[in-house]
Amino acid sequence: MEEKTGAQILVDSLVQEGVEVVFGYPGGVLLGIFDVLYDTDMRFVLTRHEQGAAHAADGYARSTGKVGVCIATSGPGATNLVTGIATAYMDSVPLVAITGQVPTEMIGGDAFQEADIVGITRPVTKHSYLVQDVCDLPRVVKEAFYIASTGRPGPVLIDMPKDVAACKTASSKLDSAEIKGYKPTLKGNPKQIERAARVIEKASRPVIYAGGGVIISGAGEEIKKLAESQDIPVTMTLLGLGSYPGDGPLSLGMLGMHGTYYANMAVSESDLLIAVGARFDDRVTGNIEEFAPDATVVHIDIDPSAISKNVQVDYPIVGDVKTVLKELNQKINGPDQLRKRSRRNWLEQIDTWKSEHPLYYEPSDKVIKPQFVVEKIHEVTKGEAIICTEVGQNQMWAAQFYRFQKPRRFLSSGGLGTMGYGFPAAIGAQLGNPGALVFDVAGDGSFQMNVQELATAVQNALPVNVAILNNRFLGMVRQWQELFYDRRYSNTCLAVEPDFKSLAEAYGARGFLVTDPADVEEVIKEAVNTPGPCIMDFRVDREENVFPMVPAGESIRNMILGPQKKKTKKKSLKSVK
Amino acid sequence: MKHTISVLVENKFGVLSRVAGLFSGRGYNIESLSVAPTMDTSMSVMTIVTHGDERVIEQVTKQLNKLIDVIKVMEMKEKDYIDREMMLVRVSAEREKRDEILRIANVFKARVVDVAAKSITLEVTGTDDKIDAVLRILRPLGIRELVRSGKVAMLRAEPRA
Numbered sequence: 001m002e003e004k005t006g007a008q009i010l011v012d013s014l015v016q017e018g019v020e021v022v023f024g025y026p027g028g029v030l031l032g033i034f035d036v037l038y039d040t041d042m043r044f045v046l047t048r049h050e051q052g053a054a055h056a057a058d059g060y061a062r063s064t065g066k067v068g069v070c071i072a073t074s075g076p077g078a079t080n081l082v083t084g085i086a087t088a089y090m091d092s093v094p095l096v097a098i099t100g101q102v103p104t105e106m107i108g109g110d111a112f113q114e115a116d117i118v119g120i121t122r123p124v125t126k127h128s129y130l131v132q133d134v135c136d137l138p139r140v141v142k143e144a145f146y147i148a149s150t151g152r153p154g155p156v157l158i159d160m161p162k163d164v165a166a167c168k169t170a171s172s173k174l175d176s177a178e179i180k181g182y183k184p185t186l187k188g189n190p191k192q193i194e195r196a197a198r199v200i201e202k203a204s205r206p207v208i209y210a211g212g213g214v215i216i217s218g219a220g221e222e223i224k225k226l227a228e229s230q231d232i233p234v235t236m237t238l239l240g241l242g243s244y245p246g247d248g249p250l251s252l253g254m255l256g257m258h259g260t261y262y263a264n265m266a267v268s269e270s271d272l273l274i275a276v277g278a279r280f281d282d283r284v285t286g287n288i289e290e291f292a293p294d295a296t297v298v299h300i301d302i303d304p305s306a307i308s309k310n311v312q313v314d315y316p317i318v319g320d321v322k323t324v325l326k327e328l329n330q331k332i333n334g335p336d337q338l339r340k341r342s343r344r345n346w347l348e349q350i351d352t353w354k355s356e357h358p359l360y361y362e363p364s365d366k367v368i369k370p371q372f373v374v375e376k377i378h379e380v381t382k383g384e385a386i387i388c389t390e391v392g393q394n395q396m397w398a399a400q401f402y403r404f405q406k407p408r409r410f411l412s413s414g415g416l417g418t419m420g421y422g423f424p425a426a427i428g429a430q431l432g433n434p435g436a437l438v439f440d441v442a443g444d445g446s447f448q449m450n451v452q453e454l455a456t457a458v459q460n461a462l463p464v465n466v467a468i469l470n471n472r473f474l475g476m477v478r479q480w481q482e483l484f485y486d487r488r489y490s491n492t493c494l495a496v497e498p499d500f501k502s503l504a505e506a507y508g509a510r511g512f513l514v515t516d517p518a519d520v521e522e523v524i525k526e527a528v529n530t531p532g533p534c535i536m537d538f539r540v541d542r543e544e545n546v547f548p549m550v551p552a553g554e555s556i557r558n559m560i561l562g563p564q565k566k567k568t569k570k571k572s573l574k575s576v577k
Numbered sequence: 578m579k580h581t582i583s584v585l586v587e588n589k590f591g592v593l594s595r596v597a598g599l600f601s602g603r604g605y606n607i608e609s610l611s612v613a614p615t616m617d618t619s620m621s622v623m624t625i626v627t628h629g630d631e632r633v634i635e636q637v638t639k640q641l642n643k644l645i646d647v648i649k650v651m652e653m654k655e656k657d658y659i660d661r662e663m664m665l666v667r668v669s670a671e672r673e674k675r676d677e678i679l680r681i682a683n684v685f686k687a688r689v690v691d692v693a694a695k696s697i698t699l700e701v702t703g704t705d706d707k708i709d710a711v712l713r714i715l716r717p718l719g720i721r722e723l724v725r726s727g728k729v730a731m732l733r734a735e736p737r738a
Contacts, residue, residue, distance in 0.1 A: 118591060123602045127645040130590060147645060181587060181648040305639035308632070 027073020029100035054084020059425025075113030090415025126154030151184030188319030203272035212239030213277015222325035246403030390446030420449025609727030669719035
């Protein structure tokens with residue numbers, strides 16, 4: 001058999017796994033691997049910072065459902081990936097991160113650019129490998145992709161010492177991975193599903209609480225069927241947005257700290273909570289003791305450790321969300337006459353909540369309202385764009401006001417809350433979806449955390465659009481200071497900032513400065529029609545707040561509602577049947 | 578409450594740090610840990626003694642199961658398992674105390690493994706209760722040094738009724 005170097009085997013294995021694009025940055029110990037990459041057809045995207053590579057691979061993965069791949073050199077290159085890996089870990093994103101390592105015999109000797117990256121990333125990876133023998137390499141790559149993409153997905157790290165990349169061996173192709181200690185449960189326990197079906201039939205005030213797992217599992221259709229055949233309203237977590245259409249008749253929008261009034265009320269008053277691919281995160285539950293106090297809880301999740309971690313679950317079902325829901329939908333009968341009536345009352349009650357306190361902001365024709373920008377993006381893109389966000393107010397406004405109709409259209413760092421995620425994620429999403437409209441809804445603070453990736457976007461002629469909701473504040477922290485710290489704005493005012501329009505132009509992108517609400521729509525249209533990257537600097541109302549808001553540690557019933565709509569138009573939540 | 582968990586793992590690079598890191602990262606306690614290869618040297622068994630309420634132990638077990646290198650996790654329920662620990666203990670042994678130490682060793686079936694001018698070192702094997710009892714009795718005589726192996730445990734071939 002033909003002998004190949006470790007570098008060649010690595011790259012061949014990536015091709016065999018169907019990898020279309022790798023994001024990364026070269027370095028000393030990676031020279032051998034990059035030399036092989038020079039000759040392949042696989043696309044390589046050179047980011048300007050390793051963190052950008054990790055987030056771009058993450059954005060590619062979330063928007064396509066495929067495994068994202070990034071590569072960085074030993075030492076600082078590898079440590080620069082850590083935030084990106086941790087971001088992917090918290091949000092269950094399939095990622096394979098490859099790092100170079102100093103030669104095997106130098107490991108442990110504090111060599112130049114040496115870091116124990118396997119040790120550093122251990123708590124934020126699903127699994128990791130230090131390749132010590134080139135013969136193990138085909139198996140390691142096979143296992144890494146298998147582990148990253150199955151079960152509850154997550155990042156896997158492969159650390160490749162320089163000598164292993166150079167070493168030659170007769171490589172063999174592997175067709176499947178066999179791992180003794182790793183067998184994800186896909187099929188739910190039939191008896192448990194049966195029990196859940198019975199309890200759902202009997203519920204009078206049920207709510208579906210859909211999380212990121214619904215999107216990962218591709219179970220949008222099944223959720224829709226469960227909701228609409230049973231008249232059950234659906235609320236979604238930040239990462240679950242798009243699992244049921246935001247404009248759908250039974251949508252309650254997002255729940256939790258910045259969730260809608262009606263979603264939080266519905267969950268609080270429900271007698272049955274059907275949690276699907278969600279993990280009862282503290283941003284969702286608020287005070288855990290007072291979360292859905294009257295509800296029986298059904299929890300479907302592929303990760304057994306997510307069940308009864310934060311909330312005691314009555315009907316746990318471990319399995320793949322799509323597989324379990326399919327079976328559940330088959331076993332479930334429609335509610336009887338009595339329940340039908342109580343469910344009609346329930347939906348009417350929710351309608352009342354909806355008309356009492358809809359999502360709202362005070363419109364203005366003098367100053368740009370950040371929510372208005374998001375609404376205009378929704379309008380111009382007809383709700384079809386892939387929206388990435390940074391973290392903070394921009395993230396919440398995007399979640400609240402861009403009513404996501406489909407899965408894999410909202411990419412946001414929910415668990416780790418990583419500022420600087422959105423822009424490189426948008427680059428990755430655009431590469432994975434060349435025809436799609438891609439936006440990064442950004443804050444002026446967050447955008448500057450990975451602004452260097454402008455060069456990547458320009459070099460690859462990617463038509464990503466960045467809408468900076470520029471309030472010259474670290475807005476979310478400022479909001480907390482306003483509400484809970486007596487308006488003492490300690491270090492949240494970004495007094496000095498670049499002129500983002502000129503900055504964009506300096507990189508060779510298009511820049512826009514927008515100060516008048518009347519220009520917002522025109523500029524968004526202009527950006528959408530521009531073939532390359534566009535940066536829109538929207539100077540928004542500086543002290544606008546995100547409402548509703550549940551103060552940290554309070555029950556989600558206790559919302560600060562903010563400005564209220566004067567006249568309420570009745571918008572009806574109709575029963576489908 | 579104390580719990581004994583037996584974990585069958587792949588004998589792979591870094592597996593101990595993965596298990597130990599899981600405990601420290603999630604704020605669980607390890608009271609003792611012993612690890613060595615099984616008959617099949619590609620696998621090891623770790624016996625971990627930890628404490629926490631039922632919910633904590635349930636999470637510990639689930640989190641351990643999530644580790645790729647972990648093949649099997651068994652919580653050792655009371656009476657259904659046998660366990661042993663070994664201790665080496667060095668006791669001050671002036672001439673007039675030697676007989677007493679040897680008598681104690683005899684009662685507890687401890688072996689003398691090292692004798693010096695002013696000390697005797699005993700090897701004691703048994704359940705942790707027995708080892709604690711030996712220590713209680715030896716303490717007044719003056720313990721100079723001691724090392725315990727941590728518990729090893731195995732399920733009974735047939736569970737007790």
